Amino acid sequence: MRPHKLPRTFYDRADVTAVARDLLGKVLATHFNGRITAGIITETEAYNGAGDRASHAHGGKVTPRNRIMYGPPGFAYIYLCYGIHHLFNVVTNKPGVAHAVLVRALHPVDGVELMRRRRNSRHLSTGGPGTLAQALGIRTSHNGCDLLGDLIWIEDRRIAVPDAAIVTGPRIGVDYAGDDALLPYRFHFDPRILP
Secondary structure, eight states, rough: OOOOOOOOHHHOOOOOOHHHHHTTTTTEEEEETEEEEEEEEEEEEEGGGGGGGGTTGGOOOTTTGGGGGGSOSSBBEEEEETEEEEEEEEEESTTOOOOEEEEEEEEEEEEEHHHHHHHTSSSSSOOOOHHHHHHOOOOOGTTTTTTSSSSSSEEEEHHHHHHHHOOOOSSSSSSGGGGGGGGGGGEEOGGGGGO
């Protein structure tokens, strides 16, 4: 069965926090070397472009690293954090508006054994942005990947996440952003509520 990939219009919205919230329950999938791995997105963080001091695009800054954020919606923005972790983000809004959503955690559903091997661990942890990228095989070489393509995509499997189950709070690790660090731009839920 072909995956029901999210359309470009899902990402092409002005409210980055709405996209971050709506990504909960969607399935992030990769297809590398003939193997598919996937997990249900359980945690996201919104980054609100030039006016957000926690964003890589704060103040309208454009660098070789963040240039993809200014492109069209529905593309992957993947960067290296601390020289170790490959972090996967989704570009949203119109070209020229550098909004993005960081996918922070997921619940593994497909290709779990391969994900475990990639993590080199009997206990599969995908509760952080670096560990989920490693489990899915996502690297900075995939930066700029079209999420409507066949390497990395996000699909809708009709998994409903009730509003009452969603916890909203400040983002993690952005204390340098002053008051913007306190904005309720992180969304998550406990995957144990899933059927």
